[in-house]
Amino acid sequence: MPLTDSLPQTNFSFDKWVEGKKLLGKNLAELVRGYIKEEALKEKITPGLAVILVGDDAASQVYVGAKEKAAQGVGFLSRIVRLPKNAKQEEIVSHIHTFNHDSAIHGILVQLPLPPHVNEQQVLQSILPEKDADGFHFINQGKLLAGESTTLACTPAGIILMLKSLPVSLAGKHAVVVGRSNIVGKPMAQLLLSLLNMTTTICHSRTQNLQQFVSAADVLVSATGVRQIIDTTRVKEGSIVIDVGMHRVDGKLTGDLDLAPVEGRAAFYTPVPGGVGPMTIAMLLFNTFQNAVRINKQNLIA
Numbered sequence: 001m002p003l004t005d006s007l008p009q010t011n012f013s014f015d016k017w018v019e020g021k022k023l024l025g026k027n028l029a030e031l032v033r034g035y036i037k038e039e040a041l042k043e044k045i046t047p048g049l050a051v052i053l054v055g056d057d058a059a060s061q062v063y064v065g066a067k068e069k070a071a072q073g074v075g076f077l078s079r080i081v082r083l084p085k086n087a088k089q090e091e092i093v094s095h096i097h098t099f100n101h102d103s104a105i106h107g108i109l110v111q112l113p114l115p116p117h118v119n120e121q122q123v124l125q126s127i128l129p130e131k132d133a134d135g136f137h138f139i140n141q142g143k144l145l146a147g148e149s150t151t152l153a154c155t156p157a158g159i160i161l162m163l164k165s166l167p168v169s170l171a172g173k174h175a176v177v178v179g180r181s182n183i184v185g186k187p188m189a190q191l192l193l194s195l196l197n198m199t200t201t202i203c204h205s206r207t208q209n210l211q212q213f214v215s216a217a218d219v220l221v222s223a224t225g226v227r228q229i230i231d232t233t234r235v236k237e238g239s240i241v242i243d244v245g246m247h248r249v250d251g252k253l254t255g256d257l258d259l260a261p262v263e264g265r266a267a268f269y270t271p272v273p274g275g276v277g278p279m280t281i282a283m284l285l286f287n288t289f290q291n292a293v294r295i296n297k298q299n300l301i302a
């Protein structure tokens with residue numbers, strides 16, 4: 001199956017989620033949730049999402065609560081395991097093994113970051129690739145590189161869905177991704193390259209003349225987690241600017257970028273909050289739904 005099968009197979013009407021220049025991910029996420037509900041009914045399945053949270057990090061607790069609420073909102077079965085911050089790695093993996101064998105569960109997510117005594121990769125790789133909800137399993141990352149249908153990392157998948165839902169042709173244009181993490185930057189660049197046929201550049205902390213790349217970008221994705229390192233007064237006129245960053249400043253959620261100058265120059269941009277964040281959760285639900293469909297089909301054949 002081609003990589004494009006890793007996204008919802010429908011067109012989301014542009015005028016239902018874009019407001020002026022603002023790409024309102026929160027509106028598109030609502031459309032995606034509606035699509036998932038309808039498709040799950042058609043397929044006669046109840047997808048199940050299991051979340052493992054280790055420790056008492058305040059932000060992680062908020063994210064896990066939001067994921068649970070979203071899963072319940074689309075009629076999924078939702079299970080959460082909360083472990084203390086000194087939980088042993090074996091204990092975390094043992095819960096994953098239980099979910100791997102639980103036929104009611106189709107998506108398993110371990111909330112990151114894990115405490116420092118735990119080997120994050122060993123934990124993530126113990127999730128069956130078929131039940132990977134986050135697209136972090138090496139098998140799924142490899143399939144992405146090979147252009148095969150897979151479970152995609154949620155944040156880049158949500159951004160690609162937004163871009164694919166715009167009435168603009170991006171093939172052959174220049175995409176610049178700032179950030180090269182395994183969970184955002186790298187899969188983002190790969191998706192822009194393979195699904196949108198964009199000429200794609202990845203920038204990172206060692207990039208020289210970052211601003212020169214930024215100013216040449218038709219699509220700019222900032223995923224650095226560092227505020228205002230990009231001079232947004234110089235983003236390309238008519239470009240699409242995606243701000244992945246999430247920061248709390250004086251109690252308010254804000255992104256990597258100063259979006260005020262972007263408003264005047266860009267064709268479209270994602271606000272923070274209400275842009276990329278809600279799409280990340282919507283794609284987590286989609287991944288879990290898609291895993292359930294695939295597992296169900298395999299069971300019918302077996």
Ligand code: NDP
Nearest residue numbers: 155179180181184204205223224225244245246276277280
């Ligand atoms: P990481 O810290 O793993 O990666 C940050 C990347 O930014 C690195 O590749 C780093 O480069 C690069 N970087 C750092 N400083 C600079 C610089 N001065 N110039 C150019 N590149 C730089 O972060 P994540 O990818 O996990 O997340 C990035 C941001 O996105 C965070 O704010 C996070 O909170 C947010 N996020 C938001 C989500 C959402 O749903 N909205 C979901 C996931 C993340 P190098 O590799 O060289 O160190």
